[in-house]
Amino acid sequence: MRLTLVNQFYAPDxxxxxxxxxxxxxxxxxxxxxxxxxxxxxGYAERAxxxxxxxxxxxxxxxxxxxSLGRGTALRRALDYAxxxxxxxxxxxxxxxxxxxxxxxxxxxLAVAGLVHRLRNRGVRLIVWSMDCYPETLxxxxxxxxxxxxxxxxxxxxxxxxxxxxxVVCLDDSMRRMLEHAYAPGGHPRLVxxxxxxxxxxxxxxxxxxxxxxxxRLGLRGKLVVLYLGNAGAGHRFDTLMEAAQRLPAVEHALVxxxxxxxxxxxxxxxxxxxxxxxxxxxxxxxxxxxxxxxSADVALxxxxxxxxxxxxxxxxxxxxxxxxxxxxxGPHGGNVHEAIERFGCGISLRHGxxxxxxxxxxxxxxxxxxxxxxxxxxxxxxxxxxxxxxGLARFxxxxxx
Numbered sequence: 001m002r003l004t005l006v007n008q009f010y011a012p013d014x015x016x017x018x019x020x021x022x023x024x025x026x027x028x029x030x031x032x033x034x035x036x037x038x039x040x041x042x043g044y045a046e047r048a049x050x051x052x053x054x055x056x057x058x059x060x061x062x063x064x065x066x067x068s069l070g071r072g073t074a075l076r077r078a079l080d081y082a083x084x085x086x087x088x089x090x091x092x093x094x095x096x097x098x099x100x101x102x103x104x105x106x107x108x109x110l111a112v113a114g115l116v117h118r119l120r121n122r123g124v125r126l127i128v129w130s131m132d133c134y135p136e137t138l139x140x141x142x143x144x145x146x147x148x149x150x151x152x153x154x155x156x157x158x159x160x161x162x163x164x165x166x167x168v169v170c171l172d173d174s175m176r177r178m179l180e181h182a183y184a185p186g187g188h189p190r191l192v193x194x195x196x197x198x199x200x201x202x203x204x205x206x207x208x209x210x211x212x213x214x215x216x217r218l219g220l221r222g223k224l225v226v227l228y229l230g231n232a233g234a235g236h237r238f239d240t241l242m243e244a245a246q247r248l249p250a251v252e253h254a255l256v257x258x259x260x261x262x263x264x265x266x267x268x269x270x271x272x273x274x275x276x277x278x279x280x281x282x283x284x285x286x287x288x289x290x291x292x293x294x295x296s297a298d299v300a301l302x303x304x305x306x307x308x309x310x311x312x313x314x315x316x317x318x319x320x321x322x323x324x325x326x327x328x329x330x331g332p333h334g335g336n337v338h339e340a341i342e343r344f345g346c347g348i349s350l351r352h353g354x355x356x357x358x359x360x361x362x363x364x365x366x367x368x369x370x371x372x373x374x375x376x377x378x379x380x381x382x383x384x385x386x387x388x389x390x391x392g393l394a395r396f397x398x399x400x401x402x
Contacts, residue, residue: 001033001400004095006113007104008084010039010061014287016230016315017106017131020196024102025059027393028400035059036098038091040084042068064091074143081107092117100125100400108134109154111161118164127399129169133179134158136311141234158183165189167399171196171313172336178310192399195336196315197392202291203322203383209291214256218280220296223254224366226328227297229290230316232263235308237352240330241301244358245276252366255301258282258293294323298372299347299365304331306352321346321383326375328361330354344382347375 009015011022021037029035037059064087069076085107092101092113101114101124114126135154139146144154162168162183167190170176176191184191215221232238245255255278257267264281271279285293294300300320304312309332317337320327327347329337341349350357365372385391 001028001099002036002097003028003033003400004036004038004092004098004101004117005059005104006038006088006092006101006110008040008066008081008106009043010037012287013043014284015043016196017104019287021104023197023199023389024393024396027389027396029056029058031397036095037061038064038088040064040066040080042066042080062091064088085110085113088113089116093120097121098124100127102127102129102400104129105131105134108132108138109157109161111165115161115164125166126164127167127169128165130171130175130179131312133175133311136178137235137308140305140307140311155182162189167192169194169396169399172310172339174310174334174336175313192395194392194395194399195387196313196318197387197389198318198322198383200322200384200388200390202287203319205380205384207291209295212289212292212296214258214282214293215296218254218256218282220254220256223252223278224299224362225254225256225297226299226301226362227294227320227325228255228257228259228301228303228316229293229319230259232257232259232261232267234262235305235312235314236261236263236303237305237330238263238267238303240350240352240355240358241303242270242276242279244355244362245278247355247359248276248278248362250276250278253278253362255279256282256297259284290319291323294319294325297323297325299328299362300325302327302329302331302337304329304335304337306332308332309335318383318387321379321387324376324380324383326365326372326379328358330358340382340386344378344385345375346379346382 005021005025007017007021009018011018025035025037035058041063066080066084069080093116103110103114111128118124135151138144139151144150170191170193176193180191271281302314302316313336329349338349341347348361
């Protein structure tokens with residue numbers, strides 16, 4: 001099969017979409033496909049220097065120049081998106097005929113580039129891997145008015161696009177239901193649920209990663225460490241956790257945020273004010289350091305705004321499960337994190353405003369090591385059963401080869 005995968009970010013960039021794209025591309029190349037990857041030169045975050053760009057014959061990487069303006073403002077991000085989008089359309093128009101093109105959602109509406117290729121190759125299969133849903137993400141982030149003329153125009157564009165796709169990969173059932181209702185009520189295109197994953201080799205069973213240097217620097221030893229890892233942006237809320245943290249003894253509990261995002265200024269202000277007193281912030285770290293960061297924690301925090309249910313699916317879940325961390329989820333009922341907790345019993349699912357529930361859960365984990373070990377065991381079992389690359393890639397193989 002001649003397969004092209006299109007996404008603005010690609011390994012060694014640290015973004016989840018970059019790592020997932022590389023995992024899939026390399027797997028299909030091993031299976032004998034001729035794989036082309038069309039990606040940009042910029043990175044997801046300021047710290048994007050995880051190594052040199054890989055150079056292989058298969059998958060063949062086609063890097064398109066982007067200005068790398070960063071994610072500091074919506075305008076900068078939009079300019080980066082626009083430059084890559086236009087170039088991707090041009091590149092796919094000139095690409096030799098492909099059997100299938102898999103387009104991710106960075107930038108939004110990238111499926112248009114697949115249709116450009118179809119102008120010259122009518123038989124190509126077009127598959128969208130939906131990491132975030134647009135225009136719904138833009139509406140809920142306050143970037144466009146909910147139900148306004150821009151949103152209506154973008155929804156019309158989506159309906160037009162979806163009629164021309166062969167398949168859409170959704171990250172959970174909530175996303176599938178939302179997309180089916182909005183854009184595929186007649187059963188076309190085919191909507192398939194394939195959760196994201198982490199490489200099993202990155203989190204070997206019984207593995208002991210090196211000690212993270214931040215553990216001593218931040219004074220984490222002897223405390224129950226609640227870790228938030230990755231982007232903290234418009235899709236997340238932290239007010240319930242912050243209120244709960246002020247009730248917990250700072251000498252016994254630590255909140256550690258490692259990453260960045262639009263919520264970072266507010267988090268920094270909370271840290272500087274001492275409310276809560278046990279909050280620490282660290283920037284993004286390279287992927288080879290992630291297992292050490294996770295091993296320094298006792299609980300993984302994942303949040304989702306109620307209005308983002310079905311619109312986005314937190315990818316923080318998979319590495320936390322791989323590290324055997326209990327999950328503290330604060331968000332709406334439903335979605336991939338809630339579903340994992342319901343299915344495997346690997347943590348607790350709470351709603352926004354349930355401060356008492358957060359305090360009770362963290363206090364119990366602090367006072368009962370046996371309970372913490374039970375949650376950790378179930379988290380690891382969940383990872384191996386449903387959220388490794390071995391499982392996710394097999395599901396993609398069924399889609400692509402079917």
